[in-house]
Amino acid sequence: MTDTSPKVGLIDLQIMWNRLIAVVGEQAQVLIRTAFSPIVRECGDISAGIFDLKGRMLAQAVTGTPGHVNSMAEAVKHFIRHFPIETMKEGDAYITNDPWMGTGHLNDFVITTPAFHKGKLVGLFSCTSHLMDIGGLGNGPEASDVYMEGLYIPMLKLIDQGRVNETLMAMIRANTRLPVDTEGDTYSLAACNDVGVKALSAMMQEFGIDSLDPLAEHIIEKSRAAVLAEVAKLPKGSWHHAMTVDGYDHPLTLEATLTISDSGIHVDYSGTSEMVRRGINVPISYTTAYTVFGLGCVVASDIPNNAGSLAPLTVSAPLGSVLNAPKPAPVSSRHVLGQMLPDMVFGCLRQALPDRVPAEGTSCLWNITVRGERRNPGKANPVFALTITTNGGTGGRPGQDGLSATAFPSGVMGTPVEISEIQSPLMFWRKELRPDSGGAGQSRGGLGQIMEIANNDDAPFELLAAFDRIQFPPRGRDGGSDGAPGYVGLASGAVLRGKGLQTIPPGERLVVLTPGGGGLGDPQARSDAKLAADRRNGLVSDEAATRLYGVAQAAE
Known part of the structure; x- marks a missing residue:
């Protein structure tokens, strides 16, 4: 034509x-x-x-x-x-x-x-x-x-x-x-x-x-x-990084080898754990999506995202691994591991570009997925099903603290409390930043959140838990401390599993503590002004300031 x-x-x-x-x-x-x-x-x-x-x-x-x-x-x-x-x-x-x-x-x-x-x-x-x-x-x-x-x-x-x-x-x-x-x-x-x-x-x-x-x-x-021009400025070679994550019923290992060459950047996930029998497996398309996003954040952040800018960034993972699970593997909660992959990329790149990448963050969304039946539905659907989007802190960044309660790398915004309460009979009794959850460092990790949720109908409701960073919290870097691990339980003291369908009994409150991001750099090098502001704003307690930053209790 x-x-x-x-x-x-x-x-x-x-x-x-x-x-x-x-x-x-x-x-x-x-x-x-x-x-x-x-x-x-x-x-x-x-x-x-x-x-x-x-x-x-x-x-x-x-x-x-x-x-x-x-x-x-x-x-x-x-x-x-x-x-x-x-x-x-x-x-x-x-x-x-x-x-x-x-x-x-x-x-x-x-x-x-x-x-x-x-x-x-x-x-x-x-x-x-x-x-x-x-x-x-x-x-x-x-x-x-x-x-x-x-x-x-x-x-x-x-x-x-x-x-x-x-x-x-x-x-x-x-x-x-x-x-x-x-x-x-x-x-x-x-x-x-x-x-x-x-x-x-x-x-x-x-x-x-x-x-x-x-x-x-x-x-x-x-x-x-434009992407190849940015790649040309980078050191050439291969770098390896590994991470242990909670998994479903046993820990899993993610491994990556990142290679920078004249033709682009390739990330290979050989060595990663095999796929599992529950729905945290990741199709290769999703693995690729978050891997190249992590690469783009560091290498090509100012270049528009399209087929041309994505072409020099390639990904592979062994078929049958948890990051390349073939049909008919269960994949419903593929975000739990898939959203860890920018941190995997950063772990490789920090060995080549130490001044351009953050410490580990919560990364995977801490979505509170719930459902149940309304006692008096009226004209409303008698069944409610809701995903309340939340997250913890991101890792400390070169020259800047991590972001608190921020969904990186997914980019989604948190569900407003008012919307959750309109869409369901649930009520939030508490939703606030979690003090001391950000890893100590010259750049502090971002803070997680504390949430308490109950059913106003005094009826049970179901939690479809898909949380990670409970056993293995975000790691600090270059002397920075790890972020606080996540937690899921009941206000009465019972501890819930991080993954799987569980019922919240009538009259109980669901308690969710999202993880904090890892700290970057020696905490002793944190500026006095930033630490004083943290204490004044309730982000770092006096006890933590003394224990982690070496500040005298009486100091401001």
């Missing part, structure tokens, strides 16, 4: 590139504003992006999680394989939640929509969001295979030239505890893509182009070259 678009200059291409980023930003905001699930509407657990006809990601919304964005980047290629470009029609939309062709677990729906301009297919929009409930055992690690984890949607056509697949929608509604929310979230995904399609067509009309091909090549080539 002959390209009839006028030739465009470098400045025009750069303006259009920025415009594409604005288009996908609008796409993402539509998804967030129309979603039913609080984890999307309040916390931003999404991704949105535009792709060329080869399935290459050209731009992503800056709002979104790396696990969604960087795995969705490969998902579109699977859609094209199942639905060839020449068969796509205006008004079509395709859907899947296949963990190995999507974003790693069944709770994430991916919808891809072909974009037409003047009757010609010019690109693809894709988006992802986390749905609160898609049936099965729920969003916890209890299942022994993926089929127990909920409704499994293969690559299917959701909308055929504007006509919704009502049979599929009926199947989706019938396989969830929250049919209204799940149906609404599905339509919000399709709607945000439609907005992107219209915005793209308007942009192409404004700039007088009929094809994205020249712009796509410009974006891919410039981004790849």
Whole structure:
């Protein structure tokens, strides 16, 4: 096919590139504003992006999680394989939640929509969001295979030239505890893509182009070259790092070897523990997503995320390991290990670039996933199911303290207490920073949180626990102390398991203490002004200031 678009200059291409980023930003905001699930509407657990006809990601919304964005980047290629470009029609939309062709677990729906301009297919929009409930055992690690984890949607056509697949929608509604929310979230995904399609067509009309091909090549080539230029500045060689994590019923080892060469950076996870029988296994797409995000944070933080900037960053893991678990492995809580991988990357890179990486943080989200039945539901759904997003502290950074109660690397925001209490009969009796939880150091680790939650209905509720960093807390570096380990229990004193389905009895309060980030550098080198501010603000107790920082009790 002959390209009839006028030739465009470098400045025009750069303006259009920025415009594409604005288009996908609008796409993402539509998804967030129309979603039913609080984890999307309040916390931003999404991704949105535009792709060329080869399935290459050209731009992503800056709002979104790396696990969604960087795995969705490969998902579109699977859609094209199942639905060839020449068969796509205006008004079509395709859907899947296949963990190995999507974003790693069944709770994430991916919808891809072909974009037409003047009757010609010019690109693809894709988006992802986390749905609160898609049936099965729920969003916890209890299942022994993926089929127990909920409704499994293969690559299917959701909308055929504007006509919704009502049979599929009926199947989706019938396989969830929250049919209204799940149906609404599905339509919000399709709607945000439609907005992107219209915005793209308007942009192409404004700039007088009929094809994205020249712009796509410009974006891919410039981004790849920019990353390689940054890689060229780095020392060449290989570095190894290992980490022990809690696992499900026994500790697991993560091992990585990072190699920097002229052609890019490769991370290999040989030596990592084998996959387990519970749902903390990670598909390779999710492993890749968080690994390359960690690399990007250090090596290419100022370069837009797209297929070109991702190309020089590659990942491998032995098939059958916990970081490359094949179907039908249970993967519902794949974030528990997958979100540890930036820390694995940082552990390798600190040997080559010690002044550019932080100490270990909580990393994996401490999502409080709960469900139960309302005593007096009225018009509301008699069943509630909710994921309350929370996290602990990040590790101390070169020249800066870690961030407290911050979800790095996922990037999602914490669920507001008011939203949790509206969506369920639960009440938060306590939610505050956890003093002394940040590891001591010249740069202190970020603090975790203390939460106490009870059921206002004086009824039991279920906790689908998927927590880590309890047995093995975030490690300090260069003389910094470890962060405080996490804890899950009852106010009456009973200790709960970090993973698995457990029932909170009526009248009891669930107590959750999230971990603190590791400290960076010798605590004795911390500035007096920063330590005084920590004590004044209640972040570090007098006892800890004396024990860890060597400050006299009477000192301010």
